[in-house]
Structure formats: structure tokens, C-alpha cells
Amino acid sequence: MNRILCILLILLLILPLQGCKFKDIDLKLFVMAVGIDEAENNPNKLSVTLKIAIPQGDPKKAEEQVQIITEEGDTIAEIVRVMKSRIDKELDFGHCKAVLFGEKYARKNIREAADWTMRRRDIQLTIYTAVARPSAKEVLNVQPVTERIPANSILLALSKDGTESPFIVPPAFAYVLQRRIDERGADPILALVEKKSDQEFLINKSYLFDKSKAVTELEPEETRIYNLLSLKNLKTSLNVDYQGLKYAYNIEKSSAKYKIITPTNGTPYIEYKIKILAEVEESHSGDIFNEKLLRDLSAAAGNQLNERVERTLSKIHQAKCDPLGWGLRYQSRHWNNSEEWKEWEDLSERLEFHVKCDVDIKYTGMVR
């Protein structure tokens, strides 16, 4: 009896030995980035661009081989299937790290594209999303000379693993995008990737979304202020004018906190408190720093930053977007669940901003 059972078991264990059901790596093409645009001639159709890497033995040899294909159709899924008959190997989205939405497409509605990235099981939730100008196709066609792995340069910039530019907003992963599209009281904000030339792109602006529609563009300066408000310890320098001369300071530590304050009679306001610890990086005066100058410079820097932050906040407010999640914060601090959203909608119309920047320039750098 036992012998028969053992034999049966062994036979059963042989079943999975038929080998990998997967396609081997040399039969695969890895999609590195997906671009989604409105079709050129027909606004009701989509155009999808895939940037595909061809597997290679030695990553040190910087001869990247890349194929870019574009196809038009009604749904992204359908377009991908059509593409499959234009290539010789199996498409693999497992290593796809970025989805770019063309500007025109983003201004219309990105809901379907966001849904596709969330729903497809081989696409990770930690994929980067961004808006591309003039179109996703053209941005994906940019081939920077420094790029070693296909589409890697965009990823390095968006993820801040490579360059840490203060003008790039925190990564909008697919799940963050979807959560903000769904959430009451928060809106997505995506980095804007622009094509400068065939070998260079530029990421220093961002796009404010009203749920799934791109609405307003934030200029580089405003994007940096947004980063200052949403991130801890932003790596950047800022300029100050003091007595007609220019100075620049580098931020060592920064933190921003806010409170939504609703006085019983009077306009509701958001009070931002920003704390910055900094050092002087550049001085155009030529004088040797003393304690008083450093203190005055700090005060001037605080005042000037106040203004810049207030300008940015009121622009975001006028766009009727909520990239900083004020609405969610308001709801999360109030226990009257059924009325809180109405209250917020009513209150957010006449919101004011009070900003208190506390810039403390502590060091003068290596020289005095």
C-alpha cells in the first residue's frame, strides 16, 4: 500500500518538472516606459508609445539598444495587443518604471490610463507617473548622451535616485496618483517633463490636477516652494536681496507645518510655519560677516521667503486644486463626519494664508 502511495507521490512531483512556463529571457522585450497620448488626428483615440529595452549581456558597455514603437487605437490594452504583432518577442511590463501622459491627453482626463496601470497585474504600483510636453512620444524619443540603460535617465531624475533637483516634485507613484484621484480633499500633482532637444529633457515644472484632469502649470519657482512645503529637508539654495546686494543660502534642514484655523467670526486661514536652518553659500558684498549681518540677513531671508510662499499658495488656491491635502487634513481633524466635507467646501472658497518663515542662517560657510 505504502509503496503504491510513494510511487504516486513521486509521479505527482514529476509534474512540475516540465520546465519553466515562462518565456526565457532572450525571448522577451522589456518595456521600460510607456507614453500615452491623444491620437494625432482623432481626439477620441489614444496613441501609446512603448520604449523597449533589448536584453544585453554586459551593462558596462554603454551601447544601449532601444526600440520605440507607437500605435493608435481605442484602448491601451488593444493597442498593446496590436503592437505584439509588430515585434518578434514577448512584451514584458514587469520592469516598466514610468508612465508618461502627453500634455494634451492629461488636460482631457487620465482616468483610463491610471486605471490601466493599477489594474494590470504585471505593472508595479511603484511606477513613476509624469506629464510630458509636447507629447509623451517625443519625450520618450529623447536620448540623453549620459544614458546607459534605456529610459533610465527619466527614471533617475523622477525618482531622485540620481539628480536631486529641488524643482522636481516628490515621485507620483501610480498608487499615489490613484489614491489622490479617489480621495476627497487631495489632488494629484505630477512633474512636467519637457523635451529641450533630441538629447536633452528638462524637468522643472509641475502640473496641478483637478482629480484626473490637468489644470494649471506650476512654474519652476512655485514648484520649488511646493517641494519646500511638502518635503522635509529639501536640498536647495535660495536667494536673498539685502541692502541692494545678492546673497544665497543653502538649506541644511527644513520643515513645514500647517494648521487650518477657523475663527468663530472672521475668515478661516491656513497658518504655515516653516523652519529652515541654512548656511551662506554665496555673498556679493565682499564684506566679512559679523553676527549682526548674519542675523539681519536671516530676518530678510525670512521675510522674502514669506512673500514667495504666500504667492505660490494663493496660486494653488486660485487653481482650486489641493495638492497639499488640506481638505483631507481638515476632515481628519473633525469628528462631525456627515457635515465636515460640506463645511470644507464652503470654507475653502474664502481661505487665506498666513505664512511664518523662520530662516536661521547659522554658518557663513568656510570663510567669514
Next chain:
Amino acid sequence: MVKNKYFYYLFLINALINVVNFVPRGLIAQRFSGAMMAIVISVPIGLLLMYLCIKMMSKFPGEGIPEIFNANYPKPVTKFMLFGHTLLWYIAGLITLIAFVDVTMRYITSDVSPLLIMVGFLVVVCLAIRVTAESILYALEVVIIINVPIIIYVLFKALLNPMFSWDAVMQVITYSLKAPSYGSISYATFIFTGYLNLAVFNRAFKKIRVRHIWMIGVVGFLVLIASVLIPIGYQGTIGVERHVYPWFSTADVLRTKNFIVERVLFFFYFTYLTLSLVSSIVHWHVALEMLKGVFLTEEKKKRKIDPEWWMILAFCIVAFFAMRTNQFFRDRAGLLFLDIRLAAEFFLIASVYLAYKRREAKKRE
């Protein structure tokens, strides 16, 4: 005979496996209508049931429910009750297995047929449920000790991520004052249900005594809070509803730089693979013993094939049929199971109490 500490492992395996068994999904569906309150209420209810069960089972040292029932109840009643419990424990293990086959399909090997995955799982589970209660408890200990540090690492990783939205968590907490439904309480008390496996595993304990039962309450509460609120922190208060397996989506969101694999999902998957297999083994072991209590009470004839094998074969066949159900049916069945389970728990403890009374009465005569 094993030490009393093995009781904690029985509790822990159920508490950890809730992520696969639809508990977060049931609670998340009711996050705006009393799930938070249900979590708070479930702690005293779960602890009370646990205390009563331990108290009752300690009156029957070294005996399982089949022996207790057979000795103290008329035969038809015993058979009926044991069969009912068999079904519940069998379904508990089955839900874990099917959910895990589904997770494997979705996240790991989308090209392999689900039937083959199920065969693989069933081979492991069916061979393991026949061994003695002690051996299963030892295996349980090993698996838990290996996996708990990994789970704690994932939890820390999840809570320290800057993308985690504490505002979303706070927003759900402000819904704490809503009155909970029976359903949400029964989902939440699943965390504490591990003690019920004593029904058969009591055979391995000399005379069960559990110290520091409040600690189980604290751990259970934290586990519940974490398994509901962490997915909300990542997927948002509204968006979390979209996810079929909220916890696997949450693990997919996490990245680690200090490990060979970048995606936390993969080692989270393997952790939960071992935990769910062991959990199914525990549940099906109980189911098998109960079923043996129904059919193999008297004469122990030497048969050519051990009748256990027929029971295991039945388990497998039903499992393959259950594979044909669709996603929404499984959701509903999973949640329905959790609902029935709470009532059955009360029933089981009451019936053990009655058995105890009857035994005492018999002794006095």
C-alpha cells in the same frame, strides 16, 4: 505533551493569517460605518471567549472535542455537532488555500495554471494533517519564529515611508464613534479565534493554563489596527476599496534598498505562503480529527486502506470544486464564513460547558 507556550502560537497564527482570510477587506468595506468601533469591541469579546474556552478545556486535560462529545452526549447529537464543526474548520483552511492560490496567480506566476498550484499546496497540506498534534505544534513554532521578524520588518518599512498618509488614517479614526454591525465584530474577532483550535490540540496539552491573557488582547488589538489602517494609509480612504487584496497591494507599494530583492512584495509573499500553509494544516488537522470522531468511534478494524485517506480525498475533491467559484462568490463566502464562525464559537464553548456539567452529574451518581 507540550508546554503552555504553544497556546500563544495557536493564537498568533490566526492573528497573522487574517490578512489572507478577508478580514481587512470586510473591515475596510465598513471603515466609515463602525469598523473602528468593532475593533475596540472585539478585544473584550475575543478575550472573554478565549478565557472561557481555556477554562472549559482545562477541565478535560489531554482530551479533544471528539472524545469529550462522544463520552458525554447521545450519539446522534455528537455526530451532528462534530460534522458541523468539521465543515467550519474545513472551510477555514479552504478559504486560506484558495485565497492564496489566487494571490499566487495574480502576483507571482501568472502563467502557471491555478490547478497546478492547488495540487502543490494540497500535497503539502494533506500529507501534514495526518501527523500528531504535537508535531504540528512544533512545526508551527518554527514557522512563526522564522516569519515574525520579517513581518515586523515589513511593518516598520510601511510605517516609516514618507508616502504613508497619516491624514488618511486619522480621517478613518474620526469615524470611530459609529455603531458597529454584527458582521464587522465577527470579522474583527477572527483575530482571537486561534484559541479554538484547542478543540483538538488540547490533546497535546497536559492541563492548559495561560498566563498574561491581557497581552494577547494588546497584541490582537495592534494586529487589527495595523491590518486595517496601513492599507488605508497607502491607498487612501476611498481608493482602498478598489484593491482586491489590500495587503498584497500594500506590500507591492513598498521598496527596500537593503535586500537582494527590491520589491518587498516577494518576501512578504513567501512569508505569507508558509504561514497560510501552516494555518491550513492546523485547521484541516482539526477538521480531520473531528471527522474521524464522526465516523470512527467504535471498532477499530484493521482495514486495507486507512479510512483517513478517504476523508483526505474528499477534502481534496471539494477543494478542486471550490476552485471553480468566481472572485465575488469567494468574497461573499469568505465573509459569510466569518459571520457564522462567531456564532459557532459561542455554541462550541456552551456545548463543552454542558458536557462538563453532564460529566459531573454522572460522577455524582
